[in-house]
Amino acid sequence: MRITIFSESSADEAALKILVEGILGEKVEEEPRKNKLRSRGFASVENELPVVIKSTYYNTDADSLIVVYDSDDEPVHEKKHYGNEAEKCRLCFLQRKISEVVKSLKPRPERNSLKIAFGVAVPAIEAWYLCGTKIPVGEESWKRKLKGEKVGYDRTSLKEEIYGVRPFRQKQIETAIKEAKKLAQNLELLEEKFPEGFSIFANEIRSWKQ
Numbered sequence: 001m002r003i004t005i006f007s008e009s010s011a012d013e014a015a016l017k018i019l020v021e022g023i024l025g026e027k028v029e030e031e032p033r034k035n036k037l038r039s040r041g042f043a044s045v046e047n048e049l050p051v052v053i054k055s056t057y058y059n060t061d062a063d064s065l066i067v068v069y070d071s072d073d074e075p076v077h078e079k080k081h082y083g084n085e086a087e088k089c090r091l092c093f094l095q096r097k098i099s100e101v102v103k104s105l106k107p108r109p110e111r112n113s114l115k116i117a118f119g120v121a122v123p124a125i126e127a128w129y130l131c132g133t134k135i136p137v138g139e140e141s142w143k144r145k146l147k148g149e150k151v152g153y154d155r156t157s158l159k160e161e162i163y164g165v166r167p168f169r170q171k172q173i174e175t176a177i178k179e180a181k182k183l184a185q186n187l188e189l190l191e192e193k194f195p196e197g198f199s200i201f202a203n204e205i206r207s208w209k210q
């Protein structure tokens with residue numbers, strides 16, 4: 001399987017490749033993005049995501065695309081959101097945006113359609129890395145945090161726990177890879193703690209296996 005990965009940093013993308021391999025139980029080949037990103041992060045998703053989908057579809061040999069964003073302080077996705085356009089949840093936003101872009105794609109001669117799996121890490125991908133540690137990460141605990149409860153972690157503490165304060169970029173990538181390798185050994189717990197932002201994403205990827 002040839003995949004293109006689009007997330008908020010090179011470190012996140014390196015980790016996601018390992019997680020995808022863990023989900024599939026096989027190695028994948030990464031097809032680098034063909035477009036230059038002008039900026040990263042959710043603030044530029046509206047502009048960058050359509051470009052990434054189109055350039056992956058038209059200009060690469062990738063058969064699948066992985067898209068993962070952090071939820072930051074936006075609402076955690078719940079099933080009751082479906083069909084409600086007003087929801088500020090990032091998972092719902094990605095769902096709408098991706099289906100809008102996919103509808104606009106022209107058929108590729110002798111090629112299958114591009115498979116796309118998208119997820120949202122609550123509140124950031126570092127929470128996934130800390131799953132199974134003493135820090136009580138998970139979508140349920142973060143929902144309580146958004147209501148003002150103290151849950152023992154916040155976005156800054158998650159990043160510091162993983163990377164320390166002000167890490168170098170290369171060091172971040174190495175750390176993310178190390179954490180993802182550990183995590184790939186315990187995907188069941190990750191799916192249990194992150195049922196909307198990770199489990200649905202993982203199931204979509206599993207459905208790609210023939």
Ligand SMILES: [Zn+2]
Nearest residue numbers: 077081089092
């Ligand atoms: Zn939602």
